[in-house]
Amino acid sequence: MSAVAETTRTQDLKARTHATHDQLDQRIMANQPFASRDNYARFLDAQYRFLRDADALYDNPELAKLFPDLAERRRYVSIAADMGDLGRALPQLAEAPISSQLDVATAMGWLYVVEGSKLGAAILYKLANKLGLDEKFGARHLAGHPDGRARHWRAFTSALDGLMLDEESEARVTAGAVSAFACMNAHLDQVYA
Template identity: 35%
Template sequence: MTASQRRFLLRERTSERHSIVDAAVGSLATLDQYRLYLQGVHDFRLPIEQALSNLVLPSCFQSWRPQVIGKEILMDMHDLAITPNRQHSNFSLGEDLETVLGALYVIEGSSLGARVLFSRAVALGLGESFGARHLARQSTSKGWKTFLEVLDAAPVVDMEKVIQASQAVFILAEKAFKEV
């Protein structure tokens, strides 16, 4: 398998989980739906970011680091008077290259969906300085493109393990959005 095929294999093998998460996020057609989304993204994203912050990333990442948006999520929640309804769960992330790549495939890929969600948030009267900072930041990020370069440049990896890690992160996202 050539490196450039990794992305397409991941997309194909995680598409079902990805669709489930998209459905759990919903349309964000109302401010109440957006508030639920914001709680869900908090419960999903903050444990992942905490786990990533505890890792020494593989050398093939060079100077690239994943985008961190937890601070913006908390500011958005504050704007909308949302108190986190629970402590976010602890999430353990393996330190091997495959597990990190699998998790980051989901995290960095979320910037693509953020573009759509940001336009929906703007329609609700939110924006980059109130209520939708995290989406504004994600939607302008170049992280996805850079992550794909890292994925392609990574040495030989066990793609089954990368896929399993991606699916585990999608399951965490699904759980966070459905429990809100």
């Protein structure tokens, strides 16, 4: 009998979105979001739009059954406060958040991306500190969880990885992750046009 190396759902999602993530990361950094508070405010605008798109995930009753600490994970309030700190008006977004219209499997893929982005936020938070921004002013949405980022992430991935899904749902999770990244890219198109 030979040992088969099994990967987790999260590891598969990471592998499938790795190239997209790298492009996104490079694109953001190429626009020098930490060169000045004005540059940061443009990046913040894209983050605001993305987290607002994602916000309905955090009060989705089906997801709440699967991820018990779901509501505490939301960052909408912090990003809205960051926008205020930087003197940015919240964009008038009439349409309902995209995430309010997703089936639960697609929503899981979205949630993977939004929760995963808290890991990269560790780097961004340190860079924001150099602009005098922190968890009390301007960079609240980038601050780590009191339990520590790694632990907060592991709690999420162990719940996600523990779910039994059929093939079709599995494909929807992946498609959800891909579309969440595409959505952030579309916001970057807008702020960096």
